[in-house]
Amino acid sequence: MNDDAFLPVALRLDDAEILIVGGGGIAANKTRLVMSRGATIHVIARALGPEMRRWHEEGRFRLAGESVGAALLDALLPRMRAVFAATDDEAVNRLVADRARAHNVLVCAVDDPEPSSFITPAIIDRRPVQIAIMTGGAAPVLARRLRLQIEALLPEGLGRLARFMRGRRPWIRERLPEVTARRRAWEMFVDGPGAEAALAGRDDAAQAALERAVSGHSRVGEAWLVGAGPGDPDMLTLAALRLMQNCDSVLYDQLIPEAILERVRRDAVRVFVGKQKSRHSLPQAEINAELIRRAQAGERVLRLKGGDPFIFGRGGEEMEALLAAGVRVRVIPGITAASGCGALAGIPLTHRDCAQICVFLTGHARADGTLALDWPTLARRGQTLVIYMGLTPLAELCARLTEHGLPPDWPAAVIERGTRPDQRVHAGTLATLAALARERAVSSPALIIIGEVVRHRGAVG
Template sequence: MDYLPIFADLKRRPCLVVGGNDIAWRKTRMLLKAGADVRVIAEALSPEFQYAVEQGQVTHIGTIFSPSDLDGIFLAIAATERKAVNALVYQSANQRQVLVNVVDDTQRCSFIVPSIVDRSPIIVAVSSSGQAPVLARLVRERLEALLPQHLGTMATLAGRFRSRLTEKVTSFAERRRFWEQAFAGRFASLVAKGDHAAAELELEALANGVESRGEVALIGAGPGDASLLTLRALQLMQQADVVLYDYLVSDEVMDLVRRDAELISVGKKAGFHSVPQEETNRLLVQYASQGKRVVRLKGGDPFVFGRGGEELEVLFDANIPFEVVPGITAAAGATAYAGIPLTHRDYAQTAMFVTGHIKPDGKQLEWHTLARGNQTLVIYMGLMNSLDIQLNLIRHGRAPDTPIAIIERGTQRSQKVFKGQLSELADLAQQAASPSLIVVGEVVNLSEKLHWFGKQEQQLHNTFDEQSTVVKLA
């Protein structure tokens, strides 16, 4: 270990910064956040420095560095463009046993500044010992994504409760188990929601031996690409005791679920056995009533043709706490990955989303509205009824040569895009597999220029004419 990682208390301690440029200001800003008494030596100051001096946040003590400027200083940072000045600061600081950092010169550093993830009072520092600072920054970015913003608030609330817990729970081992349960349970969820008063009550209840209540997180898993998950979705998936998931959730997303969570498939797929909605509702209530953290994982967004609202009504009636994490719906994700904009000033001023689960006569849909020109029509779950959709759209005024696309497994590595004309929809649908999305409108033609995900390998089919193609994206 080349460096000992420590956290220094700089409150009101004198710290010297030599240099007035932007880099020096970034270091100064960090010191100010830690409460240091910052003094700067520089011939010229950046606008940010000037403002800080005028506001009394920083003291400008001179323009030329002298070794005596280090007298009484706790630590120093040199960030000038002059190597000779930086070297003098380093040499003088070493002689006085003052910690010193010369920016971008590891050989002249008795301390280095790590990459920091700040969730005060939780602070995570990452360092490469000066060998690969860009790599350290990339690691920090990964941690930024994994550590929720409310982590600091959770630590602050826990700190307030420590003395009360010591009074109630005398055993160290019992207190440790208490905090493990609190940080992984409903207390953490309440803090994440911003309900701090309820979070503090939850700590009181746990300390009094009251069993923690279970809760349900209704999460949109997006269209398939795991990198499109929200941070909140990933955090809850990693904390879940039980996960009820749909057929539409990709394997790539499922791989991110907590390893020891109980996984229950409640998916629905046309033509296959599926779990009745009533049974799914019953399982949600059952597991949450047992005090478990339940994740209901749905493809796309749970409130877009996902029956999410129906499931939450059941939870409300059963007095089960819940939260909703939106996901990218297939109409937005799959079309974007296929290079098809939903709206465009020249072709579509409206975008409409409908479900393809329709009766053969199609009476429940306003086909005159769906068949209008200058709009994009996106149809979920429409493969099985593609012929009825084709006939009704043409019958109600949509031109038979209107461009269409069927996007199979949108956003995933196995994505395929079948393109043709409205008059060919039913035939193209026979080549596609679920889950697929149907897009009707002139914007489909823009995919020839705008497709970006993977590459167009080859024209795999030419069943009808030159406009009927399948594009596989790898």
């Protein structure tokens, strides 16, 4: 069995019979879990702890027997929807699990995933909102810690809000029969003061806000130019994440790894506009046209861009085209490759001792293949050069900087796939870097940092 084998699903219990084997604290925990879901509970236990005894006296479960004999189990199991083997004796739990599996009944041997056909997650309970956290049985302590952290973020009245929304579903369906329009009205409500009112139990104010959201709604699309950072999903901003989860469609390119795309709303339409082996990227004009077309059709279209949209990302052009077409645009900055790669490689971009200026430049060649750069300005001491798209022309870059006055032993580094799990940092000098990159078969995306800051590189991790 591997840790990935468990799929979180929710089990209906209000019409079910459940067997709990055990009468101590472990069994009490499981009994408490199922008791409030309306299940009929049977318990097999030699002795009952204080809590179990009280529940038994209150008639919350039926004591079916004292020991787990095969005859008793075979009589009970066929009726059960699920069984908890919750004694403190692993051998007994495994015996129960074996019998249950033989009868094809779901079984959870507590703290023992191996013989179990289901396990119970850590649960955050704001019913009807419930959040389950699972580690596949690998690290229950971690799951409990996560539960505490998430608990702290969730308003106490979450259940109240969900109940309010549930109650208004028929009403809103009647007024807005179209799914997208309805979803937007709900989103407007959830993001606005109405949700706050429902959380606080002020249903009249919540209803008024919902009516505003329903009537104020119109199918006006928007375009969101969002920086996704250099590749590590932890470097997404909260604003980026929120918009990623609210968009109708997303246009993305090869700088966006799957780990980030996974955080986009699952039913958003994905449109790849980047380079593939067989073809070049979609021309910029076509990307602009696609963004405009989707926004004008009423979509909230997300243009997800590597790093920051306004740094060598053509976000400026997209914004201009969209605004010219009368589309509402929002721009969300992202961590640009320079800061992401510098930080994760332990290379500061400025340093009081050696770099008072930091220049971001692109090594993207002109149509004739030449680099049109102001070499005398770039080949200065006291500054850091951060070069985007500089891998192909690396040899020329290093040669021209040396020609214009920087020493051949001037520090320089290439950061390959910065911030990603397979990041590599290659440090050398203007004289050695191009050969080093060739030798090590460095590939894109790669960022070049040139300057004495490279000497200050720290072993971060």
